[in-house]
Structures are given as C-alpha cells and as structure tokens.
Amino acid sequence: TLRKPISQSSMADWASKNLNMHTQGIFRRRISISNMLSWNGGSIKKPMLITSNRTIKKEACEMFKLVQSYMGDRQTRMDRNHVALVTVTKCWSTQGLRDELYIQLIRQTTDNTCYRSLAWGWELMAISLAFFSPSPKFQSYLEGYIYRHLDSDEKIARHIKDLKNKKITKSRKKRKENTEDEGLPISTYAKYCYRKLQKVAVTGGKKGLRKPTVEEITHARNAILTPSLFGSSLEEIMQRQQDMYPGNKLPWVQTQLSQQVLALGGEQTEGIFRIPGDIDEVNALKLQVDQWKIPNSLSDPNIPASLLKLWYRELEEPVIPQQFYKQCISNYENPDAAVAVVQLLPELNRLVLCYLIHFLQIFAQPSNVGRTKMDVNNLAMVMAPNCLRCQSDDPRVIFENTRKEMSFLRMLIVHLDTSFVKGLV
Incomplete structure (x- = not known):
C-alpha cells in the first residue's frame, strides 16, 4: 500500500530552505527555484544543495557532468555502464554526495523535452537506489x-x-531533433523507484567493503523490468520461476540456499545462523542467485545461511x-493453537513456512545442537524476526512482542509436523 507523501507545498518549502541558490548573468541575478529544478544543458558552478564541505562542493559539479553523460546530454568517451559505475561509487563511498545526486536527477528529469534523456535519468535514479x-x-x-x-x-x-511548442533556444532545438527515442513509460521507472526507496530506506543499501561493480550496475538496471528474487512477494517469485521450474511448489531460492547450507555442513557448524557470513561474499552470492546460479566455489555455510535469512527478511x-x-x-x-494458525495460512505461505520449520528442525536435533551451540531457543531467536514483523513503533510493544514471536516460532519447531515437506521442491 502506498502511503501519501508530503504535499507539493511542503516540497517547495523544503527546497527553499535547502537549495543552494544559484545566480546567472553579469548582474548575478538569483535563479528561481523552479528554474533551478528544471533541466539544464550546461554545467553547474556549485552544488545544488547547501554544504560547507569543500570535497562535496567540487565533486558535486563533476557529478552533474556524469549525470548529463549518462542521460545522453553530454558527450563522453565512457560507456553508460562505466558512467553509472563511477557515479554510484562516488556516492556509495561519500555519503554527503547522495542527496546531491538525487536532487540533480530530479532537476534533470524535470521539464526535459527529450524522452530518451528523461528515461535514462529515471533509470540512473533506479540504479542508485539499489546501492x-x-x-x-x-x-x-x-x-x-x-x-x-x-x-x-x-x-x-x-x-x-x-x-516543445514554446520558444526554445536553437541549441535545445538541435538536441531534441537528434535524440528523440521512446523507451519504457516513466511510470514504470517511478513505480520501481518508489518500491525501491521504501526498502532501501530501511535496509540502508549495499553493505560491505567492496566497491560497486559493473555486474552489480547491470543487475540493478535489469531489475527494473525483471524483479529481484529478493524483496519481491512469494507470488511474484513463483511466477518468475514458472518457466524454468514449472513443477516446483516452493521458491527455488529457498530450497537451493537451504540445501547449500546443509551440503556445506551447516548443521555441524558452530554458531550457524548467529554468526554472519562475510558481507561481501554474501553480496556476491546474492548477485549469482538472482541470476538463478549457485556457484560451486562455496565453502563457508555461513554465506548461504546469511543470504537465506536475508531472503526471508526482505x-x-x-x-x-x-x-x-x-x-x-x-x-x-x-x-x-500455534499449529492451528499455520493451517490457516494461504497455501503458498503454509508450504514455505513448513519447509523453513522442517529445515530448522534438522538443526534442533540434539546431535547437531552439541556442535552448533544453537538450540531451539537460539534458532527461534535468530529466525523469528525473519518470519514475523511487528508493525508498532512503540519500543515497549516491540520488546514485548519480540519475546512472543520467539516463543511462537519455538512452538512450531518443537510441535509442528513437517514430515510431508521432506523431498518437496
């Protein structure tokens, strides 16, 4: 469900307080907010947003050129993938540049008369929100x-x-005549960006020490039309795998990652599900899994275990x-009563949950607990947040419900009959 965002007047108020007002001409006349937030074919001499950071001031102007290059409004020798990589890496590495990039993209996608440029601006916004x-x-x-x-x-x-019908400059006429090209509807980009913004605001984007890669840029672009296996609904995931695995009753990503954890000896690994896998390795595996691949080079069960938790959580x-x-x-x-709740779930949710519980029951066996140090209480503690989501903002309610969520999942691990799941894919 889409929540109603701030009003147009609130947006204007924010802009008046945060935009770094630009001037033009020999008399240094101030540019209006509407002009500052409209497509510009030239360069900028200072950042769009107010800042006292010298590095940001310099980088912002260079970044504007990169944005123009990606959108096809400035000539460059770099291909668009590389332009996107440089842009995203700058912002990923320097937090102070992120808002600047988004406001620059807002500017360049406002009153833009070239549809291809407009679409590419939205595309860069979508890519950026992945990071x-x-x-x-x-x-x-x-x-x-x-x-x-x-x-x-x-x-x-x-x-x-x-x-276009208004009087526009000769240079702008030339631009629009040479670059007109229809692409995806802007609403397609906007809907993707809106959903991505909701998620990235919570998750914080790409983590780890490794900088973004060209492969990740390509994957982020492809995700606009081909949704990721992560962050989608169960129904969307099952629909996506229909062509490749038409007979499967469970999400391929769920069964494959679960099997990988076991294949790598996860049920005999101390701290499994509690000790996180290397975040860069997890990111790399996520990229592969989103392309329906499971690499043969995996050796640490904590990597697929961490990604499996992430899949449930997202x-x-x-x-x-x-x-x-x-x-x-x-x-x-x-x-x-706890088991009865499971029987009330929609069929797909019931199967996915039962598969998870069956999987956790393997780890809850005494012979495995002796090695993993992860008894049923620990398993319930680390997995409950990935299955149940408290909607309250009240810390007291969250704290109290966390205990109940853990106890509920513990009940299922101990009492739910999941024998029918064995061998199910």
Whole structure:
C-alpha cells in the first residue's frame, strides 16, 4: 500500500530552505527555484544543495557532468555502464554526495523535452537506489517527487509537447531533433523507484567493503523490468520461476540456499545462523542467485545461511502474513493453537513456512545442537524476526512482542509436523 507523501507545498518549502541558490548573468541575478529544478544543458558552478564541505562542493559539479553523460546530454568517451559505475561509487563511498545526486536527477528529469534523456535519468535514479538511500531529511522530498510520477505518462507526454511548442533556444532545438527515442513509460521507472526507496530506506543499501561493480550496475538496471528474487512477494517469485521450474511448489531460492547450507555442513557448524557470513561474499552470492546460479566455489555455510535469512527478511510480505500476526503472538504458549494458525495460512505461505520449520528442525536435533551451540531457543531467536514483523513503533510493544514471536516460532519447531515437506521442491 502506498502511503501519501508530503504535499507539493511542503516540497517547495523544503527546497527553499535547502537549495543552494544559484545566480546567472553579469548582474548575478538569483535563479528561481523552479528554474533551478528544471533541466539544464550546461554545467553547474556549485552544488545544488547547501554544504560547507569543500570535497562535496567540487565533486558535486563533476557529478552533474556524469549525470548529463549518462542521460545522453553530454558527450563522453565512457560507456553508460562505466558512467553509472563511477557515479554510484562516488556516492556509495561519500555519503554527503547522495542527496546531491538525487536532487540533480530530479532537476534533470524535470521539464526535459527529450524522452530518451528523461528515461535514462529515471533509470540512473533506479540504479542508485539499489546501492544507497537518501538521507532521512531528504527521503520525503524524493518520495514526493517519485509519487507524482506513478501514473503520469499522459501528463508527461502533454508537458513535453507543450514545452516543445514554446520558444526554445536553437541549441535545445538541435538536441531534441537528434535524440528523440521512446523507451519504457516513466511510470514504470517511478513505480520501481518508489518500491525501491521504501526498502532501501530501511535496509540502508549495499553493505560491505567492496566497491560497486559493473555486474552489480547491470543487475540493478535489469531489475527494473525483471524483479529481484529478493524483496519481491512469494507470488511474484513463483511466477518468475514458472518457466524454468514449472513443477516446483516452493521458491527455488529457498530450497537451493537451504540445501547449500546443509551440503556445506551447516548443521555441524558452530554458531550457524548467529554468526554472519562475510558481507561481501554474501553480496556476491546474492548477485549469482538472482541470476538463478549457485556457484560451486562455496565453502563457508555461513554465506548461504546469511543470504537465506536475508531472503526471508526482505520478502515484500513476511512468510506469516500480517493479518495473522495477532493470532501468532496471542498463541505463543499454546502448541495446538500455534499449529492451528499455520493451517490457516494461504497455501503458498503454509508450504514455505513448513519447509523453513522442517529445515530448522534438522538443526534442533540434539546431535547437531552439541556442535552448533544453537538450540531451539537460539534458532527461534535468530529466525523469528525473519518470519514475523511487528508493525508498532512503540519500543515497549516491540520488546514485548519480540519475546512472543520467539516463543511462537519455538512452538512450531518443537510441535509442528513437517514430515510431508521432506523431498518437496
């Protein structure tokens, strides 16, 4: 469900307080906010946003050229993948540049008369959101901008036509004549960006020490049309795998990662699910899994175990849907009632949850607990947050419910009959 973003007036108010007002001409006249937030074919002499950081001031102007290069509005010898990589890496490495990039993209996708340039600007925004979020203070502004483009294709087409009919400079005429090219509807980019923004604001984007790679840039671009196996709904994931694995009743990613954990001796590995795998290795595996590949080079069971937890945690809707949450935390001490809740779940959710519980029951066996030091309580503690999501913002409620969530999952690990899952894919 899309929440209503901040109003247009609130966005204007934010802009008036945070934009680094530019001037033009020999009399140094101040450029209006609307002009500052409209497509510009030239360069900028200072950042769009107010900053006192000298490095940011310099990098922001160079980054604007990169944005123009990616959008096809400035000639460059670099291919667009490399331009995107340089841009994203700058912002990923320097947090202070992130809001600057997003405001530059807002500017270059406003009053832009070239559809191809416009689409590529939105594409770069989508790619960027795969790696880093805007700051909390800028998030609502970006959210408001994206929201206003969710269903605006006809309006955009009319606006571009109106702009072209106005008197525009000769150089701009030349630009629009040479580069007109239809692409994806802008609403497609906007819808993807909106969902991505909601997620990245929570997850924080790409983690680890390794810088972004060209492969990750390509993957981020492809994800606009081909949703990732991570962060999608169970239904979307099953639909995606229909062609490749038409007979499967469970998500391929779930079964493959689970099997990898066991194949690498995870049930005999101390601290499994508690000790995280190397984040860069997890990121690399995620990239492979999203291409339906499981590399043969894996040796540490903590890598697929960490990615498996991430997959559960990032599901668009948790394995146990939100409407069953209250029933779960109300029956955390009653084995029969807890098992009964599972039987009420939609069929796909029930199968996915039962597969997970069956998987955890392997680790809960006394012979394995002696090695892993992960008894049923520990397993429930690390996995409950990946299955149930408390919607409250009250710390006291969250704290109290965390205990109930753990107890509920523990009940399932101990009492749920999952024998039917064995061999199911």
